[in-house]
Amino acid sequence: MHPRTREKLILTVVGWFAAGLIFFPIFWMVLTSFKTEVEAVATPPKLFFTPTLENYITVRERADYVHFAINSIVISVGATLLATLIAVPAAYAMAFFPGKRTKDLLLWMLSTKMMPAVGVLIPIYLLFRDTGAIDTRWGLIVVYTLMNLPIVVWMLYTFFKEVPKDILEAGRMDGAKPKQEVWMLLLPLSLPGIASTALLSIILCWNEAFWSLNLTTSQAAPLTTFIASFSAPEGLFWAKLSAASTIAIAPILVFGWMSQRQLVRGLTFGAVK
Amino acid sequence: MVSTTTSAPVPSATAAAGERSQRNVKTLPLVAPSVVILFLWMIVPLAMTLWFSFQYYNLLDPSVGGFAGFENYTFLLTDPSLLTAMMNTLFLVFWVLVITVGFGTLLAVLFDQDFYGRGIARLLAIAPFFVMPTVSALVWKNMLMHPVNGLFAFFARSLGLPAIDFFGSFPLTSVIIIVAWQWLPFALLILLTAIQSLDSEQKEAARMDGAGPFSMFFFIILPHLGRAISVVIMIETIFLLSVFAEIYVTTSGGPGLASTNLAFLIYLRALREYDVGGASAAGIIAVILANIVAIFLVRSIAKNIAD
Numbered sequence: 001m002h003p004r005t006r007e008k009l010i011l012t013v014v015g016w017f018a019a020g021l022i023f024f025p026i027f028w029m030v031l032t033s034f035k036t037e038v039e040a041v042a043t044p045p046k047l048f049f050t051p052t053l054e055n056y057i058t059v060r061e062r063a064d065y066v067h068f069a070i071n072s073i074v075i076s077v078g079a080t081l082l083a084t085l086i087a088v089p090a091a092y093a094m095a096f097f098p099g100k101r102t103k104d105l106l107l108w109m110l111s112t113k114m115m116p117a118v119g120v121l122i123p124i125y126l127l128f129r130d131t132g133a134i135d136t137r138w139g140l141i142v143v144y145t146l147m148n149l150p151i152v153v154w155m156l157y158t159f160f161k162e163v164p165k166d167i168l169e170a171g172r173m174d175g176a177k178p179k180q181e182v183w184m185l186l187l188p189l190s191l192p193g194i195a196s197t198a199l200l201s202i203i204l205c206w207n208e209a210f211w212s213l214n215l216t217t218s219q220a221a222p223l224t225t226f227i228a229s230f231s232a233p234e235g236l237f238w239a240k241l242s243a244a245s246t247i248a249i250a251p252i253l254v255f256g257w258m259s260q261r262q263l264v265r266g267l268t269f270g271a272v273k
Numbered sequence: 274m275v276s277t278t279t280s281a282p283v284p285s286a287t288a289a290a291g292e293r294s295q296r297n298v299k300t301l302p303l304v305a306p307s308v309v310i311l312f313l314w315m316i317v318p319l320a321m322t323l324w325f326s327f328q329y330y331n332l333l334d335p336s337v338g339g340f341a342g343f344e345n346y347t348f349l350l351t352d353p354s355l356l357t358a359m360m361n362t363l364f365l366v367f368w369v370l371v372i373t374v375g376f377g378t379l380l381a382v383l384f385d386q387d388f389y390g391r392g393i394a395r396l397l398a399i400a401p402f403f404v405m406p407t408v409s410a411l412v413w414k415n416m417l418m419h420p421v422n423g424l425f426a427f428f429a430r431s432l433g434l435p436a437i438d439f440f441g442s443f444p445l446t447s448v449i450i451i452v453a454w455q456w457l458p459f460a461l462l463i464l465l466t467a468i469q470s471l472d473s474e475q476k477e478a479a480r481m482d483g484a485g486p487f488s489m490f491f492f493i494i495l496p497h498l499g500r501a502i503s504v505v506i507m508i509e510t511i512f513l514l515s516v517f518a519e520i521y522v523t524t525s526g527g528p529g530l531a532s533t534n535l536a537f538l539i540y541l542r543a544l545r546e547y548d549v550g551g552a553s554a555a556g557i558i559a560v561i562l563a564n565i566v567a568i569f570l571v572r573s574i575a576k577n578i579a580d
Contacts, residue, residue: 011388018380019394022457026400028424029412041422044431086310089303097300105308107571112315114567116515118536119560122543122553123321146314153307207405209518210536214544224518227407231414231522238415238422245408256403257396264466268508269574272463272501 026249033242040239055243065244068226072248074137075222076205079144080198083152086145088194091156092182096168106157109150110269117147117210128215137220140212144205152201155266159193160186196262199255206252223248319560325553332547345554355555357530358538362562365449365534366513370506372453377460377505382494384461385468395465402458406518413451414440414523444524444532451519456512460505467501468494500573507570514563535559 020027032040034051059065094102124143125134133139163186171185187194209224216225227248230241256263264272326345331337349355384395401409417424418439426436439447471494479493515536520526526533526541533541535555543552 008388011383011386012390015383015386015388015391015394018383019397022454023397023400025409025412025417025454026404028416029408032416043422043427045424045427086306090307093300093303099300103575105304107575109307109311110574111567111571112311114511114563114570115315115319116511116536116559116563118515118517118539119322119556119563120318121539122325122549122556123318125544126321126549127318146310149307149311203403207403209406209521210515213407213518213521214540224405224407227405227411228518228522230411231407241411241415245412249404249408252405253400253403256399260396260399260462264463267459268463268504272467272504 029242030246032239033246035239037237037239040242055239056247059240059243059247065226068221068223069247071137071216071220072206072222072224075140075144075220076202078137078141079148079205080152080201082141082145083149083201084156084194084198087149087152087156088182088187090153091160092186094153095157095160095163096165106154109153113147113150121214124211125214133215135216135219135221140215140220140222143211143215144208147208147211148201148204151204151266151269152197154269155197155200155262156190156194158265159190159197162193163189193262196259197266199259200263200266203252203255203259322553322556322560325549326557328550328553330549330553332549334547341550345550349551349554349558354530354533354538355558358533358535358555359558361445361530361532362514362534362536364445365452365516366510368449369453369456369513370509372449373456373460373509374502374505376457377464378495378498378502380457380461381464381468381498382490384465399458399462401455402462404455406455407522409455410451410519410522413447413454418447440524441528444528448516448519448523448532451523452513452516455519456509459509463505464498464501467498471497504570504573507566507573510566511563511570514559514566535562 031047033055034053035046035049036052036054039046039049094106128134128139133142167189168181168185171181176185206222207224209228212222212224213228216222227241227245230237230244327341327343329337329339329341329344380398384391384398388394404412415423418437420426420436420438420441423436423439425439429436437443476489476493479489484492516534517536517540520532520534520537521540524532526537530538536559539552539555539559542548542555546552
């Protein structure tokens, strides 16, 4: 065999082995979700069994699962829309009309993201308690909007900077007003960037588990909080937990795979290119 | 409409230079909403935490109150549980960093090579990062690390070894394994991006000069990764200082305080013991810790924004 081909085959085996090892817990969870509760805890563990959809049906029939899923969707999408709405004008101004302090402003925004949430847990908790925002969807939407705003501003800023200025300039020459310029030129031109920014924001909101565990109990609890309730000893239904978890992570996993490139940009604030 | 924006934080400086002669845009109203709400979000609660940390304040006992001076701090600093929580926090951050950066670098080099189905293998390898923390913690706790029905226990018994009671005997190590599994893809993704930006001509030149895979790794790839590795370390540190959900659903900080980190200690003090003053003092310590890292991170980002 040609040494190059052999090398490639060895790399293929090693690469897939490493990937398989890392992915294994997820694979095992998905597999368990198709077992019965008895099979799920069987020793030795069953690799071959008759798959059943029973767990998915049970989970779906429990109305509260749908309730938690809807909370997750409403909160993630709501916070993402709100953050984008606030961030677009700021990113537009910073990308196209930079001043002396634009860079400092941007850095300051990013630095707010570096404050640990526990540092402000108590005041936020008390504020929420006193205003009746505990366990409400809008309360969590506000927190998530603020949590992601720096990342959204930052990502939109970098995407806007890639839009050729000449096009906006030309539009302006033709008499486009600022609002028209943003709506009819900038936003359509940077749509892919805006989409991946929104996707990243949704991922971060969906998986957030500090504020959701501390600020919600049942009414507004998203899936992170719901899954956490399985940690109680009486809640040890592994197959049902697996089914509930599989549905909970599936859409976000797909989103994450779609946006892996932009993810690096968003999460490192441009420190790695 | 007057379009001069002298009071704006971001006056159109380039307009003066003639580049934007077409129009002066008022940038203040565009930037202000973001700045104002971020300012409120950061400063107001932080100021409140600072204020509470100097107060006697218990949620259950309204008779307790008044200015406490530094008493919350002296109490906290002489309390062995703070030291335990700090040590646990640093231990967790350190080991997760070692595991994720170490394996992340190796995996990044591996996934930079050309092999069959690399794209799909890479998707599988980054998947854990998108799993919500409560799910990953419970999957590891119940299905893999469970001392009776877990997969690891089964493997141990098949080899004739006693099953390990992960969360009973090694609570903090178990949490570290779970958190490292979640953050490994993050390190991999960023280091892979950095490796791929390496000039292929440089690699080719080194190869021509007879550099083997090892000298290639140590003299070409690793120096190139230096910056990316430091960025991974800084960003992970900021997030790892406040690991919470993984502890919440697996060990609840126990047994005793064995797996309680600073974030969890603050949660216990504030929302389980209702001691707002003491918890706030601990919160301020957490903020200071994170800020030390953040300063270096901001500098590193600033360098790159410059261009």
